[in-house]
Amino acid sequence: MFFRNLTLFRFSPAVADDLNRLDEVLAEHRLRPCGPMEMSTRGFVPPVGRGEEAALTHAVNACTWLTVGGEDKLLPAAVINDELQRKVQKIAEEEGRKVGGRERKRIKEDLLNELLPRAFVRNSRLSAYVDKKHGWLVIDTASRKSAENALSQVREALGSFPAVPLAPEEGPRVLMTDWLANGTLPAGLALGDEVELRDPGSATGAIAKCRRQDLDSEEIKEHLRNGKQVFQLGLVFDDRMSFVLGEDLVVRKLKFLDVVLDEMGDSHQDAAAEADASFALLTLEIERLLAKLEEWFGLPRPADA
Structure with missing residues (x-):
């Protein structure tokens, strides 16, 4: 889970x-x-x-x-359109007339009513x-x-x-670009092997996506020197989880590493006990990450009115 x-x-x-x-x-x-x-x-x-x-x-x-x-309900548009075309063609052949737009709309609605219960x-x-x-x-x-x-x-x-x-006080794009360009990552955080770089000032919207890449490489540095900024950055937190952090602060591709999975073990007697253990471990690990995101980017908790 x-x-x-x-x-x-x-x-x-x-x-x-x-x-x-x-x-x-x-x-x-x-x-x-x-x-x-x-x-x-x-x-x-x-x-x-x-x-x-x-x-x-x-x-x-x-x-x-x-x-x-x-x-x-799964009712693909192609299925409806194929059936609609078949009915329109049948009318044209049997009655020798064209089907107008209003009539096509009515036939399509009838088809939906016919097909929907069977979808x-x-x-x-x-x-x-x-x-x-x-x-x-x-x-x-x-x-x-x-x-x-x-x-x-x-x-x-x-x-x-x-x-x-989230309403970050620190711009995620600027901060992550600094992490990558200058190696100024916070304690406990390390670079992963994935990054998406974009030129925010370019009319063409130049994008460079790198996967399974050494993010300290000269190729990455050249993109940064040319004005690209980080929009997504692969990171490893405390050697316990890896993820890709977006400039929207959505955490993608979250993966718990072996050290975390080993802590859960496999000795639970039933599904409820396993769910308790998994959920407790999940929330504890994510709590630690969210506390750091709050610190790094300035993510204040809303105050009571």
């Missing part, structure tokens, strides 16, 4: 107190199956276990894990957790749209959840 990406939001201590209602309110917003004429549904599903009896939250210390589930359904799951002690909402996605959708689900369930995007 280790998260692979981290999109982050912050909330105040007063908001944290309101999160004690999560167990109660999520039950009213459980994921339900798509109806015959629905394209999609969203709701909460158990983070651990399955079935109606499974809890919709899983808490360890001050962190509460929740999962937004989704069902989406395949794709299930999705998006994990997140709230750290009530430190005021973080952590969502396992690199997509801003998916993160906002998950946040909206929590807001709908609670009635209000004023979590806000």
Whole structure:
């Protein structure tokens, strides 16, 4: 259950107190199956276990894990257009007339109504957790749209959840460029093997993407001398995790290294105990990273109104 990406939001201590209602309110917003004429549904599903009896939250210390589930009908546009063309051609051949735009629209709507109940359904799951002690909402996605959708689900369930995007006091792009150009990384942080460099002042938007690359190489230095800045940077934190940090402060490609995985072990007696151990380890490691991101970039926690 280790998260692979981290999109982050912050909330105040007063908001944290309101999160004690999560167990109660999520039950009213459980994921339900798509109806015959629905394209999609969203709701909460158990983070651990399955079935109606499974809890919709899983808490360890001050962190509460929740999962937004989704069902989406798969009805490709190409399928609809092919069927529409077949019907239009049949009308032309049998009735000897052209089908106008208004009639094509009506036929297409009829096709949707006919095909939708028979469409395949794709299930999705998006994990997140709230750290009530430190005021973080952590969502396992690199997509801003998916993160906002998950946040909206929590807001709908609670009635209000004023979590806000990060507002760094230090410019991430400038700071990461300095790290790479001058080797001034904070203690405990080391360069990885991936970087995306862009020329922010270029009309052509010149981009250099390097993977499995020595970031101290002359090639990288030449890009920096030519005015490119860091938009994504591969990093290793305390030899315990590797990731790619974006100028939007989204953590991508998060990977826990062997030293962390060895600490978890494999002696758990059941799935619940394993989930507890994994989630506790996950949140502890991420808590350490977020504390450093807060320090390096200046990420203040919102104050109570």
